[in-house]
Amino acid sequence: MSVPMVLAEGVHKRYGRLDVLKGIDLEVQAGEVMCIIGPSGSGKSTFLFCINHLEKISAGRLSVDGELVGYREHKGRLYELRDKEVTAKRQEIGMVFQHFNLFPHMTALGNVIEAPTRVAGISKTKAIARGKELLDRVGLGDKFGAYPAQLSGGQQQRVAIARALAMEPKLMLFDEPTSALDPELVGDVLDVMRELANSGMTMVVVTHEISFAREVGDSLVFMDGGVVVESGKPREVLANPQHKRTQSFLSKVL
């Protein structure tokens, strides 16, 4: 079997005396779409932020595509990576946020070409051509020049997806991408994510969209209180949850 895209073994995260993650074990294979559900405060988003080292883990091992996140191992000892190495690894992981976090002083196209031109060193003309292609792909081919404030929430989130894709990541992380959207705008964003999943992208999606998890997800993880309570095929977990906690959560959201 090939190296998993994400491998977490006993991952802990502690803020002072608060334990947010208490030993997460999970595996995401290349091309897999994993959905993580669970009540708020269960550590889902924190785990996501650990994957691209926006948060440092406190204990355990976490690796992406076979390489440790944030550290290098040499003769049994861990060495912190330099900022340059950390940023290089983040380029390979796209992230989409609950509140979009588009750069408000740049147009939609400006948002999309910023990292390719400034970080990856791609020429501006190339980046613009590719950026237009991506915006077209997320259904915003007519909004290149619009500023985020001129776009609806759903449009902003699709720009954010295009922005993340512009760095050609091998893994995409979604942190509740539709939670801040009006119900009627959720569908457009989910359509884009569905299309992305069909194209073979490896995705870890923290979401409250149970039906999306059922249709698109290859695996489903239910987290609560900083641990993975239950995981498996989405249809099985959703139809036949084993744990009491999962049952009571699902009975409220379904």
Next chain:
Amino acid sequence: MSQAPTDPELIKAIPVRHPGRWVATVVVLFLLAVLVHSFFTNPNFHWDVVFKYFVDGSVLEGLLHTIELTIISMVIGIIGGVILAIMRLSANPVLSSISWLYIWFFRGTPLLVQLLFWGFIGALYKNISLGIPFGGPQFWSFQTQDLISVFTAAILGLALNEAAYMAEIVRAGISAVNEGQMRAAQSLGMSQFLAMRRIVLPQAMRVIIPPMGNETISMLKNTSLVSVIGFSDLLYASQLIYSRTYQTIPLLITASLWYLIVTSILTIGQFYVERHFGRGSSRELPPTPLQRIRRMLFTQHYVPPMTEATQGVPAGPDIPSGERGGIR
């Protein structure tokens, strides 16, 4: 839909009268007229002298020095302020404390005292030398007086003081930018430095510009303090003239007029800089004065025509009623 849409009958009501406003307007205009009248009839103003020296060579030279001082000190002050603000927000406790100490000192002592210090720095450090400190050999040595001219001293005094104030303004601006912006930038692989320069600072500018405009205008006037160390700015040049001719008031008016003119230019500049950094922040940018005048001219007596083309579509420029001028 089977029924054709019908136009609602627009409300035509008699507006409420505000007699109080009319009375207040008349009183204020009357007092203003009295004041303006006195300007032209009181011979002590000596308007002929005011305008004689308005374009006088030494006054203009002083004005040039004032503008030079303002620009150079502001530029150094802003750069210093950004560096101090970033130091202050840094995780390194030494850098952050030093920045705090700097701000504490330069905000805590009067600018006039700081200027005098720099003016008399030669008395404090006779020589400035380049070499190995703590008693090692020296490679270069200068007399402080030769190295720090009056102009340099003035710049040092104004710029270092300004940096302390700008630091706090910039820090407030950086703190006002949503933390998610830094995270988003980092998630794309941007370094902290690049994210600060490309993402955070440009957004912080929106918050920074208005107080920075204030600071620039204050700086313009604070340059008048440098006369105490003998640098000839606009005020000093005027003082030199009236100490000779005893026409104190007219020359102070001359200087004030120039300060007002430069301040006005700076205010206009600030408006456009704010517009530049405000792009993307709201759905519409505030109108420029030209746009405002144009709208006022074309909307004052505007009555929407009842034609088929305009049904259901707001016609003409859409302006909130509060922006319309005139007393009702």
